[in-house]
Every structure is written in structure tokens, then in C-alpha cells.
Amino acid sequence: xxxTLSVLKIFIFIVLALSLVFLYLQGRVAVVQEEHYLLGTYFxxxxxxxxxxQAQRAVHEALAEAKRLSEEFSRIGAGSLGAxxxxxxxxxxxxxxxxxxxxxxxxxxxxxxxxxFDHTIGKIVDLWGFTQDWDRAGVGRIPSAxxxxxxxxxxxxxxxxxxAKTARLSSPNIEVDLGGIAKGYIVDRVVEILKKHELDSxxxxxxxxxxxxxxxxRKVLWFEDRRPFRIGVQHPRDESKxxxxxxxxxxxxxxxxxxxxxxxxxxxxxxxFPCRYxxxxxxxxxxxxxxxxxxQPARGLISTTILAPTxxxxxxxxxxxxxxxxxxxxxxxxxxxxxxxILVTDNGRIVVSSGLKDINFPTELP
Amino acid sequence: MRELLxxxxxxxxxxxxxxIALVLLGTAATIPLLHQTAEASGRWAIVRLDxxxxxxxSLAQDYxxxxxxxxxxxxxxxxxxxxxxxxxxxxxxxxMRQGWIHKPGQVxxxxxNHVTIEIPGDSGVDAISx
Numbered sequence: 348x349x350x351t352l353s354v355l356k357i358f359i360f361i362v363l364a365l366s367l368v369f370l371y372l373q374g375r376v377a378v379v380q381e382e383h384y385l386l387g388t389y390f391x392x393x394x395x396x397x398x399x400x401q402a403q404r405a406v407h408e409a410l411a412e413a414k415r416l417s418e419e420f421s422r423i424g425a426g427s428l429g430a431x432x433x434x435x436x437x438x439x440x441x442x443x444x445x446x447x448x449x450x451x452x453x454x455x456x457x458x459x460x461x462x463x464f465d466h467t468i469g470k471i472v473d474l475w476g477f478t479q480d481w482d483r484a485g486v487g488r489i490p491s492a493x494x495x496x497x498x499x500x501x502x503x504x505x506x507x508x509x510x511a512k513t514a515r516l517s518s519p520n521i522e523v524d525l526g527g528i529a530k531g532y533i534v535d536r537v538v539e540i541l542k543k544h545e546l547d548s549x550x551x552x553x554x555x556x557x558x559x560x561x562x563x564x565r566k567v568l569w570f571e572d573r574r575p576f577r578i579g580v581q582h583p584r585d586e587s588k589x590x591x592x593x594x595x596x597x598x599x600x601x602x603x604x605x606x607x608x609x610x611x612x613x614x615x616x617x618x619x620f621p622c623r624y625x626x627x628x629x630x631x632x633x634x635x636x637x638x639x640x641x642x643q644p645a646r647g648l649i650s651t652t653i654l655a656p657t658x659x660x661x662x663x664x665x666x667x668x669x670x671x672x673x674x675x676x677x678x679x680x681x682x683x684x685x686x687x688x689i690l691v692t693d694n695g696r697i698v699v700s701s702g703l704k705d706i707n708f709p710t711e712l713p
Numbered sequence: 714m715r716e717l718l719x720x721x722x723x724x725x726x727x728x729x730x731x732x733i734a735l736v737l738l739g740t741a742a743t744i745p746l747l748h749q750t751a752e753a754s755g756r757w758a759i760v761r762l763d764x765x766x767x768x769x770x771s772l773a774q775d776y777x778x779x780x781x782x783x784x785x786x787x788x789x790x791x792x793x794x795x796x797x798x799x800x801x802x803x804x805x806x807x808x809m810r811q812g813w814i815h816k817p818g819q820v821x822x823x824x825x826n827h828v829t830i831e832i833p834g835d836s837g838v839d840a841i842s843x
Contacts, residue, residue, distance in 0.1 A: 352724055360732065383764035384827040390764075393839070486804055555843035581843035586811060592838055601842040608843070621805045652842055 379406050385417045386530055388554025392537065396546045405544035409537040409551075416536060419445050420529035422469060422522065432469070432523055435516035439508065447512045449525050449532045452659060454505065456528065460667035460679060465639035467503040469522025471495065475644075477609050477635040487611035487619060487633060495642040531602060531662025534558045538598075538658070550576060551658075558600040558658040583607055583650035583691050584712060586624045590689070590697065591708040593654070602661035604669040605650040609635035636669050647672040650691040653680070654703075660686070673698060758796045758814075760789060761829045770796065772815070772832075782826035789830060801826055 377399035382391040392409055396402035419426045427442040434440055442450065453466040472478075474494055476487035497520070504517035516523070534551050538558050541549045548561040559576040575596045579589035583605050593601070610622040612630040620630060638645040651669045655661040664686060668676035673692055680688040680700045687702040695712040760768035762782055770778060772794045780787045785802035795815040798808045803825035811821055814832060821830040 353726075356724075356729065381764060382761060382829070388824065389822065389829060391840075550839055552840045555841060557840050557842055559839070576840075577838045579838040579841040581841055586807075589838070589841060603842040605843065623805075623807075623810065 377402050379403050381406050381410060383410055383414070385413055386420075386533070386553060388530075389552075390554070391552040392541070392549065393552075394541060394546050394549040396544075401544060402546060405541050405546055405549075408544070409540040412540055413533050413537050416445060416529075416533045419443055420449070420525050420533070422524050422526070428523060428525065431514055431516070435514060435523070436519040436521065439511070439513040439515045441511070441513050444512065445532070445536075446525075447507075447514070449529055449659070450505070450514060450523070451507060451509075452532070453525060453528050453663070454507065456663040456667060460664075460671065462639055463670035463675075464527065464663050464667035465503070466523055466525055466527060467505065467516075467521045468498075468637060468639050468642075469524035470520055471498050471639075471642050472524060472635065472637055473522070474498070474642075475633065475635070475637065476611075477637075486621075489613060489617060489633065490642075499640070499642040527666045528659055528663045530554070530556050531600070531657070531659035534600065534658035534662075548576075553658075555581065556600075556602045556658055556662055558598075558661075559595050560598040561596060562598075580652050580689060580708075581605065581650070582624075582712070584624055584626065588713070590691070590713075591706065593706065598656070600655050600658035600661040601652060602655075602658065602665040603650060603652040604636055604665040606632060606634035606636065606644070607650075636666060638670050645670040645672070647693060648676065648690055649693050651676065652689040654687040654689075655683075656685050664688075756794070757833060758791070759831050759833055761831070763827045772796065780826075780828050782823075782828050784826040787823050787826045787828045796821070796830055796832070798823060798830070801828065 377397065378393065378395050379399065379402040380391065380393040382389055390413060392406050394402045394406050418424060420428055422432055423429050426446065427440065428446050431440045431442065456464045457466065474490035501518055501520045503521045506515045530553050534553050534556055535558065537551050538549070538560060542560065542562070547563045550559045551557065557578060561576065575594040578593045578595055578601055580591055580593065581603060582588035582590050607622070607624045611633055612620040612627045613633060614630050620627060626632065634644045636645050637643065648669050651665050653661045653665040653668065655664060668679060668688055668690065671679060673690055676690060677698065677700060680686050687700045689703065689708065690698045691712065692698065697708055697710055697712065699706065699708060756772045758770040758772060759766055760770060760780060762780055767780055768778055770791055772791055775792045777799065778789045780789065787801040788799040790797050790799045795813040797813045798821055801808055801823040803823065808821045808823035814821055817832050818837065819832050
């Protein structure tokens with residue numbers, strides 16, 4: 348009796364010890380995080396997998412693709428978009444598959460938003476000094492009505508040939524700038540690559556333009572360690588604060604457009620002061636989200652955050668909704684499936700779309 | 714309950730008690746260890762240039778470090794367990810005006826010079842949509 352008991356005890360101890368080791372191995376995940384400077388901003392990938400090598404390979408491949416794409420979408424560079432901007436008014440220009448896809452999508456969003464999203468106003472944006480290398484130049488200017496008027500009134504049409512993958516611009520005054528949508532597209536392509544490698548979960552953050560997926564929750568025995576990604580939404584008037592946190596399950600993208608991202612201030616004498624989050628007393632803020640109908644910075648909203656299935660959609664819609672303003676912007680959000688938004692108005696109200704009524708956000712800027 | 718304890722204790726020898734005690738002690742010993750590594754992560758700052766780690770700064774001493782990026786020199790100051798950017802090229806001077814950081818998860822970003830300074834640790838959010 349005593350003998351069988353001690354054998355049983357030893358057996359139980361071994362089983363206990365083995366299950367502890369098993370639990371430990373099950374719960375272990377490799378996290379690989381890499382950050383690069385791309386598209387004029389930081390580009391961060393954080394990938395989780397059961398295998399470190401697998402995560403590393405996935406992140407490397409994804410970053411290489413992001414680098415390649417970021418060169419394709421330079422509007423002045425050697426890629427096909429640069430060529431379109433240089434010769435597109437006089438001849439049809441053959442575009443790369445990626446540029447064509449995004450240009451087609453941009454045309455769709457222009458139509459969908461009634462012209463609030465407009466990728467053809469590169470020349471107007473340039474007049475304000477918000478050039479591609481803004482972070483280095485960093486000084487804006489206020490263009491005169493005489494400078495703006497002809498560019499604003501000019502009809503800006505792009506004819507696309509889907510079979511030949513060519514595009515032609517209706518006027519030399521068009522400068523195609525896919526900056527408001529290409530970043531999202533690149534994030535989506537990166538996510539595609541990460542998913543191909545069957546990672547458990549990943550976060551891609553291109554300067555605040557974010558997409559996450561949580562395909563396979565970590566499993567410890569029968570427990571699923573289901574943890575959402577927690578994404579903060581930037582406070583538009585205080586750099587060190589966030590408005591609140593969104594808990595994201597599954598596969599979603601987020602993008603924010605704000606008047607604090609690229610801006611400058613001007614006083615009554617038109618002296619220019621550098622951009623910052625907080626308002627400057629007695630000075631007017633001029634920012635980079637230009638209303639294509641007026642050629643002036645869009646007024647009414649100071650920040651729009653869009654939650655959408657893809658980063659490209661979130662990217663384009665955050666700009667479109669910012670320009671449309673509270674009423675029309677919300678209506679656009681509500682008309683689209685699986686799209687939600689958080690808008691901050693210039694008098695400090697925080698408005699959320701119907702699908703986000705349950706989130707714990709303040710109703711006014713704290 | 715008392716009955717159960719008495720039944721169990723009848724089948725356990727002093728050796729079993731020893732093993733149980735050792736396991737409990739071992740588990741207890743790892744708890745402060747885990748705690749310590751979490752604490753220690755807040756006493757470092759990671760400086761990246763173009764995403765590559767160029768410095769791991771201990772926040773235990775006071776000193777200055779210069780990083781040379783594509784736009785010029787970024788001067789980083791460590792003092793009293795905090796980090797800030799003293800000088801960095803760029804018209805907006807955003808990373809200088811952010812001031813001191815000291816909490817895990819805080820980040821200074823000097824975009825024009827491709828320099829980021831991060832105090833590693835859990836800030837409670839995975840990313841910020843900005």
C-alpha cells in the first residue's frame with residue numbers, strides 16, 4: 348500500500364512539473380519590432396509569432412516591400428508617378444501596377460467624397476509651402492488669391508486606361524499627390540505580407556497611420572489569451588495627451604488627420620510662426636489639409652480619426668471627412684459599412700459615429 | 714475541511730513537505746525578479762537613428778550624447794533620471810519643445826534628423842493614431 352502510494356506521488360509530481368514546462372512553452376511568444384524612416388515619417392512593425400525566425404523573416408520582407416513602395420509613390424521622383432507629373436499633361440504615361448491601383452482608388456474616393464478628398468491639388472498645397480520635405484523646410488507661406496484662384500478654378504481631370512494602365516492629366520496645372528492615400532496602401536501591403544507568413548498578430552504604424560491584426564490569439568491549454576491592441580487617439584491640442592484608447596480586436600485600420608500635423612501660425616502682420624499643437628493667442632493657424640474647393644485650409648474640424656477595414660480607406664477618409672466638416676463628414680462615415688469616426692470640432696467638442704457610442708471618450712476636449 | 718487535511722497529511726512524508734516548500738520558495742523568489750526587470754526597463758533610453766539603435770543610455774548618470782543624422786547633430790541630455798533633446802536641426806523644433814521624458818513608453822521624435830529616443834516599457838497603449 349505504502350509503495351503504490353509513493354509511486355503514485357512521484358508520478359503526480361512529474362506530471363505537475365511537465366505541465367508547468369508545457370504551460371511556459373505554450374505561453375512563450377516571440378515579438379519582433381523594427382522601425383525605419385520611410386515616407387517622411389517613422390515606420391514601425393511589431394510582429395508576434397510562436398517562432399522568432401518566422402517573425403524576423405516576415406518583418407524583413409515587409410520592410411523591404413515598404414521601402415520599394417515608398418520610392419514608387421514619390422511625386423517628384425524617378426518612379427512612374429513622378430513621370431506622370433512631369434509629362435502627363437502632354438502624353439499618356441504608363442504607370443506601375445501599384446501606382447495605378449492607388450490612383451484608381453484615389454479617383455474613387457474623390458468621387459465618393461464629392462471632391463473633398465482630392466489628390467490632384469499638389470500645386471495648391473505647394474503654394475502654402477507644405478511640400479513633401481516639409482519637416483526639413485518647415486516654413487509655410489500664405490499665398491495670394493491671385494496665385495490660388497486659377498489653380499482652384501481649373502478643372503482637374505485624370506483619364507485612366509485600365510487595360511493599358513496609363514493615365515493622362517487634363518492640364519499642366521495638375522500635380523498628382525498620392526500622399527493622402529499611399530501611406531495607407533503601403534501599410535495594407537505590408538500587412539498582406541505579414542499575414543502570408545502566418546503570424547499570430549502584428550501592428551504596423553506608419554507615422555500614426557495604423558493597422559493591426561490579431562489572427563490567432565495566444566493559447567495556453569484551453570485558455571485563449573485574447574488581448575486587444577490598445578490604440579491611443581492623439582489629443583489635437585496637447586502633444587503629451589491622448590483623447591482616449593480604442594481597444595481593437597481582429598483586423599482594423601486607423602488613421603488620423605489633424606491641423607497640428609503640418610501647420611504654421613500667422614499674426615495680423617502676416618509674420619509666420621512655427622507649427623505646434625497648442626493654439627497661439629492672436630494668431631491664425633494654417634494647416635496642410637486644403638479644401639480643394641477654396642484652396643484654403645479646411646475649417647470646422649481640428650482632428651478626424653477614422654476606423655476602417657483597410658489603412659488606405661482610413662487614410663483617404665480621414666482627409667475627406669476633415670474637409671467635409673462635422674455634418675457631411677459624419678453622414679459619409681455612416682453611409683459606409685464598417686467605417687467609424689471620431690471628430691473633434693474647432694470649439695472642442697468630440698463627436699463619435701454611431702458604432703462608437705459605447706467607447707469611453709470625453710465629449711469635450713479635456 | 715479538517716477531516717480532509719488529516720487524510721492528506723497521513724499520506725505525505727516529510728520529504729513531500731520539503732519538495733512542496735522548495736517549489737513555493739522558488740516561485741516566490743522569481744516574483745521580485747520579474748518585478749525588477751520591469752522596473753529596470755524604465756532606467757534606460759534607447760536612441761535610434763533611421764530605426765537602428767545607436768545608443769542605449771543609462772538614466773542613472775548625468776551626461777550629454779550627440780547623434781549625427783542626415784540633417785545635422787542632435788544633442789541629447791540625460792539628467793536626474795530624465796532625458797531631453799537640447800539641440801536638433803529642424804525649423805519646428807518639435808522634439809526640443811517636448812521637454813523632458815522619464816516614464817516607460819515615452820518617446821521623443823526628431824523627424825528631420827531621423828532620430829527617436831524611447832524609454833522602453835509598457836505605456837498602456839500599443840500605438841497612437843496621430
